[in-house]
Amino acid sequence: MSSFVVALDVGGTSMKGGLVGRSGEIILTDRRVTPRDKGPAVVVEAIRSFIDELAVTGGGTPAGVGLAVPGLVTADAALYSANIGWRDVPAADFVPLNVPVMLGHDVRTGGLAESVLGAGRELSDFLFLPIGTGIAGAVILKGEPYGGTAGWGGEIGHIPVFPNGETCACGQIGCLETYASASAVGRRYSARVAATPATSGTPTSLATPASSATPASVASPAPLAVPVTAEQVAALTASGDPVAREVWDDAVEALSLALATYTLLLDPSAIVLGGGLAEAGRLLSDPLAERLQSRLTFREAPPLRPAVLGVRAGMLGAALLGWRAAGVPDAGATWPLDVLKSPRVA
Template identity: 50%
Template sequence: MTVIALDVGGTSMKAALVPAPAEPGAGGEDVLASESWPTDRTDPVGGILDFAAHMAARAKALGRPARAAGIAIPGIVDEASGTAVHAANLNWRDVPMLHLAEERLGIPVAVGHDVRTGGLAEAVLGAGRDAGDFVFVAIGTGIAAALILGGGTYPGVSGWSGEVGHIVVRPGGEDCACGNRGCLETYASAASIARRYTALAAVPAGHSTPNGSVNVRAEDVIARAGTDETAARVWSEALDCLADSLAATTLLLDPGLFVLGGGLAQAGPALLEPLEARLAERLLFRPAPPLAVTRLGDRAAVHGAAILASRLL
């Protein structure tokens, strides 16, 4: 059997056709076909439904019609009803995504929060497999977490759990888009690392820097941290703020592991090693949980959407 998996939470939409059940030992990491489409900024819901319908047609053409679909969406999500409550970057409010997709596709659909869906995939197929309870932290344009408790994702009472990006780590600090000041996201998201370096190094965004790069990215800042004082300072502050938030999460929740995902996780040991040291420095009366990087990379949410879909069968 085949399921359709969609992740519409990133800068573009991703989809895959996956054999079901999408669980370990059942070929869950196999993918029959995958595509990426640009997000439709004027009609994001229509764009998602068109993309899903296109994948259903592809499955049919392959002689393996899809029996269910899973859609990972960003923002605030009511997973029980499959409602897209709110997502700032997609400008929607209370969209009955599950209902609309079932109507369009004629098969059962499951809807999940993108970061929680990614965390589920890490739990079932990735770095959190056999780990017990853990926290998946996606560090990209923003920062959000998924709490994996008892083998499943914990959404909180109203679907707002894991908003670690807005934990204040520097009281009275830099302005955040949320209206507060000193939020983790303001110092440690990939976007903020690039923005802070650009501002401090007086590199106009989109312009050439003295050494020729254009549009500095977080990975450039990390790469320069060994030789460039401004890069070292911005990266060190990001690591300190990340360590502060992981320490707070550890004290509150006592997880067995942190799995780091999102774009910044591509830094690998350059992220893990200093972060492990700084987390241990902050936890003086208890051991620090181990850190790991995502095994599924930017496909975690697609894999998770396939798991959600296959669990409907």
């Protein structure tokens, strides 16, 4: 058997690829733009040539290929993705070589990596919750991601935490994601600052010249010229900015409701927080742990743990799928504890 697999994590913006050895050596990593605007056929072709290039760089035929893709997916086909636009693409269409291949759902494949190699290594049942542009979770049961009857599970970003709240981009009311995703935090802060008279507390660092010159009585509710990032809102929250604190607080409250619900339904041993918003560290996890416990009167809240694999989680999960496709189902179990720091071998 070949000594490496090709692993690919296909996102709406970029594709993260890698070659991963039998003992978890990350032989190389690479990245390509996802040509989503050119249509699904071009994306499939881009995946094929990326896999081919990676295999050539590896100097031979890989033992298997693993792919993490968004949307509805089985091990053998990418059934549907609103984001990329494809329907019913068989696994073999992605792979220019005659090697075994296995597909996985993007968030669940990241969850698999955290389960086998990351924060969940000692855990059997937990929630992997990456909080990024959107929010979706991987429900990990007995060490493996669970996607539900048809593969639509894990949509914790769209559970109604505030049933009479704001309308989400998905059309539903009060979704977690519309309060607590990294983009929601930035967007909601921008909207409040734009609607707030400049004299009443708009932080100087973010006020545009135009808005600080606008008299309070005619302050325009238009969004800020420069969108604010969740990272900036986190920094402003830490420095005591009242508008940022309100927005941060709403995100924490929404997350505490969603996690209380998850805890009561599924009794996880832990909740593993990842994605951009979790980069805020204890600014997020301290108040969240406190609010979560305050929502639970008759049971302990599960511990919150930071994810450890970062943006590599999807690619590493895809590597596990590639090894599973190659007939090595326990790949990962013996890999080094800190796979991200494993030496790159040529």
